[in-house]
Amino acid sequence: MGKSALRIEKTGPTQYDHPLMSDTTATPTGGRVPEKPALEGLEAKWSPRWETEGVYRFDRNSPRDRVYAIDTPPPTVSGSLHVGHVFSYTHTDVIARYQRMCGKAVFYPMGWDDNGLPTERRVQNYYGVRCDPSLPFDPTFEPPDKPGKQAISVSRPNFIALCERLTVEDEKAFEALWRQLGLSVDWSMTYATISRASQRVSQQAFLNLLRKDRAYQLEAPTLWDIDFRTAVAQAELEDREQPGAYHKLQFSRSEAGDGGVIEIETTRPELLPACVALVAHPDDERYQPLFGTLVTTPLFKAPVPILAHPLASPDKGTGVAMICTFGDLTDVIWWRELSLPVRAIVLPNGTLRQVAWGGAGWESRDAASAQAAYDQLASLSLTKARARIVELLRASSEMVGEPRPITHAVKFYEKGDRPLEIITSRQWFIRTLPFREQLLERGRELQWHPPYMRARFENWVGGLNGDWCVSRQRFFGVPFPVWYRLDANGQPDYASPLLPDDAQLPMDPSTDVPAGYTAAQRGQANGFMGDPDIMDTWATSSLTPQIVSGWGVDPALFAQVFPMALRPQAHDIIRTWLFSTVLRAELEHDSLPWAHAAISGWVLDPDRKKMSKSKGNVVTPAGLLDEHGSDAVRYWAASGGPGVDTAFDPAQMKVGRRLAIKLLNASKFILAGDLPLEAAPRSLAGGQPVTSALDRGMLTNLAVLVADVTGALDDYDYAKALQRTEAFFWDFCDNYVELVKARRYGDAKVGGATVAEGQASAQAALRTALETLLRLFAPYLPFATEEVWSWWREGSVHHAAWPTPADVLAGLGGLPDSEAQRGYERAQTLSAEVRRQKAAQKVSQKTRVTTLRWAVPAEWITEVRAIEADAKGALHIDTIELTEGGNGEVTLTLEPPPEAPAGSPPDVPGRTPA
């Protein structure tokens, strides 16, 4: 990656003040390195400064090929963020920070999903209100301080005002938490999915689809939540295990007239009045003779045919199923493919409607008794109707035995509390089925991290069984920008809706008036009416790339950032958000919305279950950040690799905290001291040569690390990059720093050519390493690294250039030194052996070694000589006697302790395997 090109484009004081390449003068360190560095307070110190100095501002002048645009997930503003959010948003932030340091103009907005049911529900509970669209707007309405026992009914405009009031408060709290976590978001670019800008994009995109016949409306059986009283989409279903019971019912073989019966089993006896046919498998020999004949339903005596269809399973129940309109999705398929009539009995509120038996569509061989039975069910809820009809069936002896309890999977709306019903209603759909192949192709173009997540997308696309139902019978959302003419009888003409001009958007058909009409004609015969529905929240969320890119209002921005670079999200919403976003970009722009998708795993609780919201609320993210520090929590989050479900683990946060503290302390050591600053290089590239083998070996290792870590991050493997950097850093502290200490202090016994030269080499290497490590850690530990950076550098580490191996090797003449690398390794081996022998002898590590005999292979000699002085200084060795030809055995002669009892052996042999 060409860093030097970036400098040419530098536009402001905070950009690329890269000491590796610029002539920035190191700031004198005197007094700026704290006596006792601490993590406490770093978040409060740096978050506001980053904001004031615009460190994360997007550069609108950047050319497109230098832009890295992130399509951030807008969290649902329905109360509180949980640990899972902290986890996945940290992943994105690490990538954003890395890209920024690589010289990219990072486009990193933050959105809030305040559109939709969760907000409605929260507003209802928070203020104790309920929306009643029939009420007029009350400009003086104020909610009570505390919600009362009885919900207050308010108009739709009043309700929406409350939604907006509450979400503004929630969004403030969310932003504060994100700032504390250190997300490098450009906070001048926030958006909300209910904002006018989002509504405009959403309505514009819808109208475009409508004009291209990629959206349509249809009266059709639709998945319906009776509590929310709205249609829901296939993507929003989930299965839940529910108790149920098989009821065995007897249908009489009326045409045969032999008094015979056919038995079926059903878990939904209350739908018996809606039965329109029985069905069995075409190959089922038991029923083949009966196909096409009529049977009579229990209680209602309706004549219904027995039909054949391959979806019927001979081995389920009695092999015959009752088809009702509609009990489940299979009923819908049978109804459609067998061209059956509709007998709808369930109202949108989940009660049974009134029916006149004997009338058209409600044929009965005994209308009077059918009516008598049905009247006992009408207006009951489904649950009550089930209990009642069981009593009736029992009384008429048309149920065999007692209901047999079972547990079975039932479809629920994912946010719902009662099973979904299927109700026929007029809904808007976006065509998806015709585009399945194209979508699969886009899925193959998209770069998935980790790659195997693509399978979930393909699985979902392959399993689609209908177009996308996007209309919802709710209040708080984006309205369909459509009116309908009313005919002379006041009936709407759905076939040719009235559309607004694009310039009118966003609009609300319940208050805006179509061209050529007056407000007074609303709802009047020969007048007009607005479409009463709103769009599914995903119908707007699927356009986040267009919303943030200024589609339709800011062509320059759109060209600069769309298609975007990255969609980060969790794997559970591949079928919803990722899928729908790819679909909308395909339908609108014939392109992918982004080049990469980075899929995060879940946070699991210690039982390996998905961390639930209730648990997330017990462990509040803010509390976590306060307790462990943001860098520590980020460390834990970043250690969960792409796509990997990760245990919630405070122990890992403690490890991260130790790492951040260690970084502060190691930095203090490297930067402090009474060395004149002139002894240190002003910048790495122009710095003094690194001459000592130990230093050269360490820096060569560091250059290898930089290449390794950069490769991992380019591959979105932030977890591996962190792990490698961390391992290097601890080794650097425990081995290199310990070995180099004496020389750096200017101990005359361990000088190289001269004491000053050895000292300068150490100082140059230490600072090069520190500078490099700070940059490598900056995406993960933004607070600690920024703090240290500020002790000795100008500007923000978060705009420092990502290091390259060449940067690190500048003091080595730009070339790796493999002999020095081996020397460094010998020094570590020797160090470990001396420590081990001292520990085994239970003497202090400070105990002087008067003589150390080291038998080394011939080829080691040069390497070992080069680090001999450093080893002597660090390990308290007076004399090292090298003998050639051994396998690396080390023999120590220890100085006897002053108070040692007479006769204790001074000579301690030891061995080291070569």
Place this chain on the structure above:
RNA sequence: GGGCGGUUAGCUCAGUGGUAGAGCCCCGGUUUUACACACCGGUUGUCGCAGGUUCGAACCCUGCACCGCCCACCA
């Protein structure tokens, strides 16, 4: 029923053909002038099972088991 992951030390996890690793935990030691939120040393394994390929397999192939997730079915 289909698909995708996973199975390595007590725990959390690295490790894609060449002598099984890290951190945490545990045990012992050290207050050494960056850090006791530290350091040093030590203990710890049928790499889920069974076959196969290979000079050599935690790793590649086949089958199986178990765990998790996604999808489908749910009369």
